[in-house]
Amino acid sequence: MRVRDVCFVGSALIVACILLVPGQANAAGDxxxxxxxxxxxCASCHLVAPGQATGSPDVPSFQAIARSEDLTEALLTAFLSSSHPRMPDMSLSxxxxxxLVAYIRSQR
Incomplete structure (x- = not known):
């Protein structure tokens, strides 16, 4: 694992711990x-659906993200909850x- 990957996983776990309040079930997404x-x-950079023709070559497709065993629902939630230099600040609720996590997971 690269240092960058370790930092991402560590920060994602911290955010996940903050977001996942004990005793409060997280609603399944649509x-x-x-x-x-x-x-x-996301479609301007990621391939988000089968049949999409264009995306950035250095960016993983949603299908690749969904198939990554390391990227759990909690980690994806944490990642999307914080800003990242390479991604626009989407300020999603x-x-x-x-x-969005439900859709990504559906791409398996």
Missing amino acids: ARSGRQIAQRW RREIAD
């Missing part, structure tokens, strides 16, 4: 709504994040 969010916010 993959259909997540697809709309992905097409609006918790509901939108849950929907």
Whole structure:
């Protein structure tokens, strides 16, 4: 694992611990709504759906992200809850994040 990867996983776990309040169930997201969010916010860089023709070559597709065993639902939620230099600050609500995570997970 590279230092960058370790830092990402560590920070994602911290954010996940903050977001996942004990005793409070996290509502399952709506993959259909997540697809709309992905097409609006993510499709300019990521391949977000089968059949999409263009995306940035250095950016993983949603299918590749979904198939990564290291990227759990909690880690994806944490990642989407914080800003990152390479991604636009989307300022998604918790509901939108849950929907986007549900859509990404549906791409397995």
